[in-house]
Amino acid sequence: MAKGRFSNMFGRLLLKSLLPLSILILWKLAVTFGDIPSILLPKLEKVGADFVKYLLNGELIHHMTVSLRRCAIGFFFGSAAGVGLGVLLAWFKSLEVFFDVTLNFSRAIPKTALAPLLIVWFGFGDFPKILLIGLAAFFYTVIPTLEGVGNVDNLLVKSARSMGANDRQILFGVLLPAAMPSIYAGIRIAATSSFVILLFVEIISGNSGLGFLLEDARESLNTSTMFMTLIVVGILGFTLDWLVRYTEKKVMPWQKGKTISR
Amino acid sequence: MKLAIRNLRKEYNSDNRGTFVALDRLDLEVAEREFVSILGPSGCGKSTLLEIIAGLQEQTSGDIITDGCPIIKDSNKAQNVVKKTAIVFQHYGLFPWLTVQKNIEYGLKIRGIESKKRHEMAMHHIEMVNLQGFEKFYPHELSGGMQQRVALARALVNSPDLLLLDEPFAALDAQTREICQRELLKLWQRMKITIIFVTHDVGEAIFLSDKVVVMSKEPGRVREIIPIDMPRPRDFSVRLKEEFRKTEMSVRLMISEKEVQYG
Ligand SMILES: Nc1ncnc2c1ncn2[C@@H]1O[C@H](COP(=O)(O)OP(=O)(O)OP(=O)(O)O)[C@@H](O)[C@H]1O
Numbered sequence A: 001m002a003k004g005r006f007s008n009m010f011g012r013l014l015l016k017s018l019l020p021l022s023i024l025i026l027w028k029l030a031v032t033f034g035d036i037p038s039i040l041l042p043k044l045e046k047v048g049a050d051f052v053k054y055l056l057n058g059e060l061i062h063h064m065t066v067s068l069r070r071c072a073i074g075f076f077f078g079s080a081a082g083v084g085l086g087v088l089l090a091w092f093k094s095l096e097v098f099f100d101v102t103l104n105f106s107r108a109i110p111k112t113a114l115a116p117l118l119i120v121w122f123g124f125g126d127f128p129k130i131l132l133i134g135l136a137a138f139f140y141t142v143i144p145t146l147e148g149v150g151n152v153d154n155l156l157v158k159s160a161r162s163m164g165a166n167d168r169q170i171l172f173g174v175l176l177p178a179a180m181p182s183i184y185a186g187i188r189i190a191a192t193s194s195f196v197i198l199l200f201v202e203i204i205s206g207n208s209g210l211g212f213l214l215e216d217a218r219e220s221l222n223t224s225t226m227f228m229t230l231i232v233v234g235i236l237g238f239t240l241d242w243l244v245r246y247t248e249k250k251v252m253p254w255q256k257g258k259t260i261s262r
Numbered sequence B: 001m002k003l004a005i006r007n008l009r010k011e012y013n014s015d016n017r018g019t020f021v022a023l024d025r026l027d028l029e030v031a032e033r034e035f036v037s038i039l040g041p042s043g044c045g046k047s048t049l050l051e052i053i054a055g056l057q058e059q060t061s062g063d064i065i066t067d068g069c070p071i072i073k074d075s076n077k078a079q080n081v082v083k084k085t086a087i088v089f090q091h092y093g094l095f096p097w098l099t100v101q102k103n104i105e106y107g108l109k110i111r112g113i114e115s116k117k118r119h120e121m122a123m124h125h126i127e128m129v130n131l132q133g134f135e136k137f138y139p140h141e142l143s144g145g146m147q148q149r150v151a152l153a154r155a156l157v158n159s160p161d162l163l164l165l166d167e168p169f170a171a172l173d174a175q176t177r178e179i180c181q182r183e184l185l186k187l188w189q190r191m192k193i194t195i196i197f198v199t200h201d202v203g204e205a206i207f208l209s210d211k212v213v214v215m216s217k218e219p220g221r222v223r224e225i226i227p228i229d230m231p232r233p234r235d236f237s238v239r240l241k242e243e244f245r246k247t248e249m250s251v252r253l254m255i256s257e258k259e260v261q262y263g
C-alpha cells in the first residue's frame, strides 16, 4: 500500500514536471540547432548568467524591493479604504444612494486608462504609481464589501441582537465575518491586479522597478535580461497567489472544506 | 417571567403583497413559569409573534407587558429586556464562522463574562445537549438536528427567564426528539422559567404544556386556548391515556376544520 502511494506520488511529480522540462529542452534544442537570432531567443545559459549578474550587483534586489513596496503600499491603503467605505455604505443606506452614480461610473473606467493623467499630474515618481494601484484596489474591494455586508442573512443579526449585542458588536462580530467570503474575494482580485497594474505603469513610466527593468532591457535589445525578469515576475506572481490563498484559509478557517465539490 | 399580550397587530409592507396583516387583535396571557405551546397553520404568524416578544421586531400596535413593563423595540435598548429572554429560531441562526463552543459562548461574551467561566458554562451546556466531542466543529459540519441542539444550548446558557422556542425539535429523529422533550421538561422544572413553544406536532404540544394555544390564519389570531390539566411530572405513558387522546383528537379537528375553511 505504502509503495503504491509512493509510486503514485512519484508519478504525479513526474507528470507535473514533464511539460516545463520539455519546454526547457525544446528551448535548448531550438537555440542550439535552430537558426534563431539570440535577440529573439537567448541561450538558456545566458539567462542564468544574467540572473547571477543582477543578483550579485544588487540591481535585481533593488528593483524587486522598489516594485514590491509600491505594490504593497498601494494595495494596503487602497483595499483598506475600499473595505472601510464599503462597510459605511452598507451601514448607512442613504450614503450608498449618495455615492451610487459616482462609484459605478468611476468603477467602469479601467484603472490603467488613468495612468497618462496621473503621470501628467504627478510625474514619474512613486506617488502616481502607488495611487493607481490604490485606486484599483479600492474599486475592487468597495463593491464586494458593500454587497457582502448588505446581503448578510438578517437571521444572524437577529440572533446576535437577541443575545444583547449592540451596534458595534453587530458590525464587528456579525456583519464583517459574515461578509468575509465576499470581502475576501474582492481582496484577492485587488492583490493580483495590483501586481498587473504595477508592471504596466512601471513599463510605461518607470525609472526603477521590475517593469522598468523589462522596458530597459527592451531598449538595449537585451533579451536575456528580459527573460530573466519575466521569470522573476512569474515567481513573484506565483508567490503572491499562494500567499493570498494561504491567508484566506487563516482568515476564514470555517470555509475550509466548504468549497464547491467538483 | 409573566407576559401579557394585548390587542397585538402586526402589518408587513411588501412590494408584491402591499400591506399584509400577519397578526391582528391577538390577546394572550402567559403566567409565571407556565409552559405554553402554540399550534397553527403555516404562515399564521407564530414566528412573527415570537420575534415581537423577543424585541426583534416592532408591532404595528398593541402592547406586550412582561412583569408589568412594556417591551420596546429599540436596537440598543433592546438589551435590557432581551437579556432575560432567549429565542431559538426555526432556522437556528448559528454563526457559521464560530465553532460549536464559540457559538454557545457568544451571549456570555457579549455580557463580558471572562473566558474561563465562559468555557466552563459552554462545556456544561454542550454536555447537556449531548454534543460532547463536537466543540470544535463548525455548524456546517453538523447535521440539522445537531445544529438545532447547538441553538438550544446557545439560548439556555444565558439562563433566560423567558424561553421562546420556534419548532426547536422539528429536525430531530423521533428518538432524539423524545429525549429532548424530556430534557426540556426537566430543565423547565429545575430552572423555573417560562416557556413559549411553537410546534406543528399536536401530541408534543399537549405532552409538554400547561396550555395549548391554537392560532388561525389570515389574519393570525388566537382561535382557542386549551388548558392541559394532566398531572406532572409526565412521562410518555400519559400519551396512552384516554384523556390525552381525546384532547389530541379535538385539537386536530380544530386545526383541520380551519384548513378546510380556508383550503
Ligand atoms: N419580513 C417579512 N416581510 C413580509 N412578510 C413577512 C415577513 N415575515 C413574515 N411575513 C409574513 O407573515 C406571515 C407570518 O409569517 P410567520 O413566519 O410568522 O409564520 P409562521 O406561523 O411562523 O409559519 P411557519 O409555521 O411556516 O413557520 C406569512 O404570511 C409571511 O409571509
Ligand SMILES: [Mg+2]
Binding pocket: B046, B047, B048, B090, B166
Ligand atoms: Mg415559523
